[in-house]
Amino acid sequence: MDLVSTAVIRQRLKSNYSIRYRSISIDEGNVEIIYDEALCDVKFISQHVIMPILNKNKTIINTKMVSKEIITSASVGYIQSNDEAVMHILSGDAVLIFDFLSKAVYCSAAGFPRRNMDSPPTDTVIKGPREGFNEVLQDNISAVKRRLKDPNLRFETLEIGSKSKTQAVIAYIEGNAPEKVVNYIREKISEITADYLFYIKGVEEKLFAHNTTFDTIGYSERPDVIASRLAEGRVAVFLDGTPIVITAPYFFVENFHVTDDYTMDKFTSYLGIVLRWAAFLASVLLPGIYISLFAYHFNLVPFSFIFHMAASRAGVPFPLIVETLLMLTFFQLLREGGVRLPQPIGPTLSIVGALILGDAAVSSGLTSHVTVLVVAVTSIASFLTPRVSISVFYWDVIILIFSGLLGLPGFYMGFVLFVSRISSLTSCGYPYLYPLGTLRTLKLNDVIFRSDIADISQYVFAKDDAE
Amino acid sequence: MKIKMFCLLSACVFMLTSCYNYKEINQEYFATAIGIDIDDNNNFNIIVEAFVASRSGEQGRGQKQGIQQSILFRKEGKTLFEALRKINMNARYKVNYMLNKAIIVSEKAARQGMNDFLDMFFRDQEFLIRQYIFIYDGDIAELLNIETKEDPYVGIFLYSLMMNKAATVDTSNATFGEFMINRSIGSKINLINKLYLEQGPDIKEIGINKLAVIKDDKMVGELNLEEGRTYNLIKNFSFTGLFSVPHPAIPGKLVTLEALGSKTKTNIYYDGEIIHVKKTIKANTSFVLSEGPIDLESKAVREQMIAEVSKKIVDDSTKLFNKYKDMEIDIFNLKAEIQKKYPELVADKDFLENVKLEVIPEIKIEGSTDLTNYNL
Numbered sequence: 001m002d003l004v005s006t007a008v009i010r011q012r013l014k015s016n017y018s019i020r021y022r023s024i025s026i027d028e029g030n031v032e033i034i035y036d037e038a039l040c041d042v043k044f045i046s047q048h049v050i051m052p053i054l055n056k057n058k059t060i061i062n063t064k065m066v067s068k069e070i071i072t073s074a075s076v077g078y079i080q081s082n083d084e085a086v087m088h089i090l091s092g093d094a095v096l097i098f099d100f101l102s103k104a105v106y107c108s109a110a111g112f113p114r115r116n117m118d119s120p121p122t123d124t125v126i127k128g129p130r131e132g133f134n135e136v137l138q139d140n141i142s143a144v145k146r147r148l149k150d151p152n153l154r155f156e157t158l159e160i161g162s163k164s165k166t167q168a169v170i171a172y173i174e175g176n177a178p179e180k181v182v183n184y185i186r187e188k189i190s191e192i193t194a195d196y197l198f199y200i201k202g203v204e205e206k207l208f209a210h211n212t213t214f215d216t217i218g219y220s221e222r223p224d225v226i227a228s229r230l231a232e233g234r235v236a237v238f239l240d241g242t243p244i245v246i247t248a249p250y251f252f253v254e255n256f257h258v259t260d261d262y263t264m265d266k267f268t269s270y271l272g273i274v275l276r277w278a279a280f281l282a283s284v285l286l287p288g289i290y291i292s293l294f295a296y297h298f299n300l301v302p303f304s305f306i307f308h309m310a311a312s313r314a315g316v317p318f319p320l321i322v323e324t325l326l327m328l329t330f331f332q333l334l335r336e337g338g339v340r341l342p343q344p345i346g347p348t349l350s351i352v353g354a355l356i357l358g359d360a361a362v363s364s365g366l367t368s369h370v371t372v373l374v375v376a377v378t379s380i381a382s383f384l385t386p387r388v389s390i391s392v393f394y395w396d397v398i399i400l401i402f403s404g405l406l407g408l409p410g411f412y413m414g415f416v417l418f419v420s421r422i423s424s425l426t427s428c429g430y431p432y433l434y435p436l437g438t439l440r441t442l443k444l445n446d447v448i449f450r451s452d453i454a455d456i457s458q459y460v461f462a463k464d465d466a467e
Numbered sequence: 468m469k470i471k472m473f474c475l476l477s478a479c480v481f482m483l484t485s486c487y488n489y490k491e492i493n494q495e496y497f498a499t500a501i502g503i504d505i506d507d508n509n510n511f512n513i514i515v516e517a518f519v520a521s522r523s524g525e526q527g528r529g530q531k532q533g534i535q536q537s538i539l540f541r542k543e544g545k546t547l548f549e550a551l552r553k554i555n556m557n558a559r560y561k562v563n564y565m566l567n568k569a570i571i572v573s574e575k576a577a578r579q580g581m582n583d584f585l586d587m588f589f590r591d592q593e594f595l596i597r598q599y600i601f602i603y604d605g606d607i608a609e610l611l612n613i614e615t616k617e618d619p620y621v622g623i624f625l626y627s628l629m630m631n632k633a634a635t636v637d638t639s640n641a642t643f644g645e646f647m648i649n650r651s652i653g654s655k656i657n658l659i660n661k662l663y664l665e666q667g668p669d670i671k672e673i674g675i676n677k678l679a680v681i682k683d684d685k686m687v688g689e690l691n692l693e694e695g696r697t698y699n700l701i702k703n704f705s706f707t708g709l710f711s712v713p714h715p716a717i718p719g720k721l722v723t724l725e726a727l728g729s730k731t732k733t734n735i736y737y738d739g740e741i742i743h744v745k746k747t748i749k750a751n752t753s754f755v756l757s758e759g760p761i762d763l764e765s766k767a768v769r770e771q772m773i774a775e776v777s778k779k780i781v782d783d784s785t786k787l788f789n790k791y792k793d794m795e796i797d798i799f800n801l802k803a804e805i806q807k808k809y810p811e812l813v814a815d816k817d818f819l820e821n822v823k824l825e826v827i828p829e830i831k832i833e834g835s836t837d838l839t840n841y842n843l
Contacts, residue, residue: 294492295489295491298495298497303497306492307497310497312533313520314493314522315533
């Protein structure tokens with residue numbers, strides 16, 4: 001009895017417009033070639049599968065002979081069930097069913113349109129490589145492999161989604177990456193029970209240890225970044241169909257680093273990192289300090305500024321805290337609108353929002369100049385660390401409410417809560433604030449000031465395993 | 468744990484708010500100067516100059532920016548606090564004294580004694596100690612009502628005046644906090660700047676022309692600015708003023724040296740009868756003006772100038788000390804210094820009889836950039 005039946009496959013793949021069935025009659029019998037035209041390179045099938053079968057000068061006696069002597073495709077294998085055959089067809093392989101042989105054969109013939117590996121728009125660099133991931137798993141892995149010719153580099157394949165059969169790859173360098181992190185990630189991914197998985201967020205959420213707005217799992221669209229993180233000892237997860245590759249563990253301090261910190265001279269990167277830290281602190285704390293000082297502790301502000309502020313707020317109908325919350329919300333509306341609108345319109349909205357709305361808000365008596373300035377500075381500062389900008393907004397509101405209730409003591413309470421929250425987060429078992437606030441030897445030599453490239457951290461987790 | 472944390476935070480919210488009240492900045496009037504006078508019935512007359520922000524009245528301009536203006540409030544009361552409270556009765560918003568810059572006391576009130584009301588400024592949390600105190604012999608309302616060229620608020624103008632080192636080199640630079648400290652140590656002597664108001668080429672101008680001597684919170688005398696300079700030198704307030712002395716070669720002409728800074732060391736010893744208070748004044752000076760040709764390279768000329776300046780300092784300080792000694796006033800508050808070494812010697816009310824002030828000036832003329840070793 002045939003293990004693979006054309007009739008069964010036809011039944012299983014009915015109403016599937018791109019599936020092609022090509023029958024060839026040869027001396028030994030009929031050969032049915034089934035492939036998905038949308039996923040396969042038709043020219044390749046003609047040249048390397050159909051033509052060799054038609055032009056053969058030997059009699060086919062078994063599938064082994066087909067794979068070894070006739071088909072010239074690089075990847076050939078045997079199929080022993082209808083399920084297997086369907087899976088291969090849907091993965092872009094050509095399946096050959098011989099009515100005179102019991103087993104079927106598949107050969108790789110994938111060929112579908114793929115995006116160029118262009119520089120990712122969300123992570124541009126001035127002096128670094130211009131390559132970015134695309135949606136094809138093989139291309140992405142190849143881009144990383146070209147950068148890491150380490151024989152210990154491992155790529156473990158997993159299948160996620162019981163129906164979507166999405167391929168995921170866990171990448172790490174054996175010896176550099178802590179075993180416990182690899183096991184943790186492997187275990188967590190295997191726990192995913194979804195039928196379909198389209199975005200890597202599904203994996204990321206499984207790896208999160210906490211409900212938080214902070215990214216405790218890193219991501220990048222750049223092969224150079226992923227390669228360097230793998231070299232440090234982190235673990236990366238690739239998912240077919242997405243250009244985003246996630247890495248774990250991911251630490252808070254990494255929010256303040258960009259690729260250019262390692263491609264430009266170290267003095268430029270000093271400035272960049274210090275600016276990002278300062279901007280982050282300003283964006284989290286500025287609204288709270290503003291409310292504390294201007295609603296409670298006037299005596300801590302230079303009198304000339306107080307006078308200007310009072311004149312600026314004369315006639316504003318809302319309390320300062322309501323006014324600030326209102327403006328922060330306006331800004332979030334603008335941000336969301338700018339992000340969702342198509343690219344050519346987005347910048348126009350930003351300009352309209354920034355110039356017109358701010359001025360109109362002041363003219364209409366809804367807010368004061370200083371509040372617009374404070375919210376604008378807060379918002380611009382939050383753009384320097386875009387990965388935490390949403391977290392910054394949430395904490396702005398929390399600290400703002402505390403400051404509005406208690407003045408500076410409330411502001412301190414809000415700040416302590418904020419620091420406590422970050423301190424309590426973990427990423428794959430490592431403290432999120434690592435190496436800040438830990439007693440471990442500081443191995444990340446680029447927390448605030450980047451050292452020379454030769455001296456910066458190479459194996460971040462190596463000693464921890466030995467401990 | 469979360470419930471405990473919530474309870475703790477809630478407790479803080481409700482328990483700490485008594486000290487800190489939410490205030491809307493545009494719903495406060497900020498006092499910039501307080502004038503204090505007393506009438507014949509010993510009632511307090513209070514004049515408060517306040518900053519007031521209000522909506523722009525211009526049509527068609529939208530809100531944009533409110534108007535800043537100065538408003539004077541005037542009230543009477545049996546006590547200072549009562550008068551200040553009355554001000555709020557006809558003010559749209561509460562007057563806030565947190566940013567007050569100047570307390571102006573009438574000479575009449577100062578001579579009668581200030582201890583009735585100074586306590587309130589020190590005790591009340593709203594008044595800060597970094598404001599300045601002045602005395603004015605005249606109508607305080609008129610003083611606070613004039614338009615200064617530089618600032619619409621007289622209180623702010625006076626504060627800026629005190630920040631201007633060139634304007635206050637011969638005056639007292641003590642803040643209200645320092646004044647309050649001095650009123651409780653040693654002989655309890657304080658100097659307060661006296662304001663004057665006079666017609667300038669354009670509008671009326673305010674300035675400091677004298678210093679009131681305050682003893683036990685009562686005004687007991689006045690110093691002119693030259694005496695103020697001597698006072699600052701003796702009291703080790705880094706002096707950066709001018710010394711004008713006779714020209715070493717041309718009679719009737721003057722030369723001027725500018726002090727770049729001074730430091731005064733005090734050495735006290737008691738010989739059994741007399742308490743010797745030795746004040747060594749080290750001052751670096753720079754030659755700034757001569758009313759005729761002068762040979763600065765001549766050591767004799769330089770020494771003569773130094774001798775003249777030294778003589779002037781000694782004469783002025785001795786004269787000032789003795790003038791007030793005769794009035795039984797320890798003008799330099801030497802009691803506070805002697806007390807540290809010989810507390811038993813100043814216990815007597817008449818201790819000043821036994822005090823001898825010795826002033827030793829050590830003046831140095833610094834050279835210019837192209838002339839070094841000037842003092843060799």
